Amino acid sequence: MSTILDIAGFSLDYATPAGFARALDDVSLSIAKGEVLGLVGESGSGKTSLAWAIMRYLPASARETGSIQLTGKDLLKASESEIEAIRGRRIGMVFQDPSTSLNPTLPLGEQLAEVLVRHRGLTRKQAWAEGEERLAHVGLKVPRQMMRRYPHEASGGEKQRVVIATAFACQPECIIFDEPTTALDVITARQILDLFKALQEETGVASLYISHDLALVSQIATKVAVIHRGGIVEQGAVGEVFARPQDAYTKKLLAAVPRPEHRLVETEAPKASTPLVEVEKVSVFYGRKPFLGGLLGRANTQFTGNREVSLSVMPGEILGIVGESGSGKSTLAKAMTGLNRFEGEIRFAGRRITGLADMDRAYRRDVQIIFQHPDSSLNPRQRIREILSRPLALYGEPGARRDAARIGELLEQVRLPASYAERYPHQLSGGEKQRVAIARAFASRPKLVICDEITSALDVSVQASVVELLVDLQKRFGTAYLFITHDLNLVRQIAHRIAVMYRGDLVDLVDVAALSGGDLHPYTRSLLAAVPAPATAAA
């Protein structure tokens, strides 16, 4: 096997007003023909900087040392015109989000054909025919029509297939995949992965597969490199690294991966006779009813977010809601917190709630929501102290304490130092911000907390500590959770029951134990089959 890409002692610094910031530190990697090197690391570890360094597309503030060789040619010393001939021709790249990596104003075929014309010297007619063949090759059903479609007329999976077809179009020696499935739904991601494997075996291209997902890398890569703060801490064959990790950071990363068989709460839900909250045939429609539309005989153009969803949560129970994006998980959460209008009714602690007007202070105190992105759920212009004092001011009984000591207690409850009260959100890390959001939700001692994808914006190791905190709080206060997520492995660790949503409908509502067998909706089954097994399965 010949080495295609060889990176030796490569370091990268960015010049900032405060001096040089090191992005990559003495990185050495090599990929041979037919190999897949999985590069695993958390956000900010320098994965993407490395990808851009290989593509020779760095900002002017970058300073480099070391070498990056493509079949013996040092890319660092190559001239601009040589690089242009290499980019796309000999090194391809597949980006994370197909909806931003394709030009929305050009048909898909145009974008694919351009690469063929540019790098293989085909005429436009030949390129178009070749493009059709390429699209058929990546498993698109109607390549002829697909060539003419614009990006907005194709689904995310179809778009990513086109991007992959483009990357493979010139038979490059090396392709960089930068988290190609992160922006896709679980089932689509699975299909893209299968396609990747098939193409990889067929062409024998040397692949650099960048990902934060250990489970996924363990399935597709032949070698793996773990990157932490710009430095490679460990690399080797996949089985070797995952079975016998040497470095402390790798061990920590592996331990943080959620495993369904490793339960964090008791499987038995707390016994209670009456449910805490019952959602009865709740439907949500987006868009206004067209004014005069009925009179003019126009069709109702409203979009359905939820269709007659019914479920109930027991006191102290963790109910997981899973489904792909757009399945109506968050819509339901928003309806329950009064952010969306809904039809149907919600019964909470014996009270009937049929609309926003029924959600009084008592209801809002008992039902709290935590959002996905801590960056946007904390007001950047308020100090942590102000953020945490609002629920106390709104729901506190007249005699309740609202002083600095109480804020400190709230912070310590989520394992943050009390001194954080005087900070602004931007002075905190992502995980810390999410802890503040959790502290805010728990300030009013709610009975139900709705967690809307609260860990999906966080890194694996941070996610593990946030989940642990939630489980701990649940044990202390007996709070019920509505835990919305797309991560089946995670939800199987903590939920008592799991609800599966698909295109606005609730298709399954089962005990977590029943997931491994039993009578399931076909969609639930395909969802389960698509989830990559956790990392040690490869060992």
Next chain:
Amino acid sequence: MIEILRRMLRSPQGALGLVIVGLILLVVIVGPAFAPYDPEKMAPLMRYKPPSAQFWLGTDQYGRDILSRLLHGARATVLLAVLATALGTLVGAVVGTVSAFLGGRSDEAIMRTVDAIMSIPSLLLALLIVNLLGKSSVNALFAIALAFAPGMARVTRSVALAVRKQDYVNAAIARGESAGFIVSREMLPNVVAPIIVEMTIRVAFAVMLFATLSFLGLGAQPPASEWGLMVSEARRFMHLSAWMILWPSLAIALVAIGFNLLGDGLRDALNPRT
């Protein structure tokens, strides 16, 4: 605050803008004390004098010292322009943010009204208001504020719409906060930066609009030394002494340029990503 100042000083337009606006504000505050003559003291024997050691910037048709008049007039011109812009901005910002917060039909109604007002050129609108309320500096101030409010409402709304979608606003609604609290404490602080930038640029427009109104005889009234009025009066004597029209025009231009540069610098300083 100090951080923003430091970042502004780093960019050439920000530094220059700060210097010019600083000088103008200095003149506004202590200018009259340094005026060599009484701005309204007439001297029939000293009319249409070009700049000299005695009268640095020359004299006008009544023999009044132009430098003294400029120093005294700065207060009326710049202060009124800043006040008018601030008032218009405040009204516009609140209307825009409320509109973005309410959304739906209320938003539609508010913004279409704003569109209707915006379709009238601001000078015409200001003329109309001054004509209705009567000629005076204070009325001109209100006219300019009102003429500026719709534009500011539009700018604010576009920023506030993005803020409205942020989860901290959702969180506040889910928490059961009042509409007043959400608009004033959650949303307004987050739309302030682009508004301040827009405001500094508009001060320049306000100075010119003020000058235009005075020039047309609808703002400040003689013998006030408002700069626009000075240009207007000097127009008739242009062939006798070009200096008379040159100095106040230059002063107006300097204020406009200074605030424009300050706005540019502020925009870069408040948004370090661009």
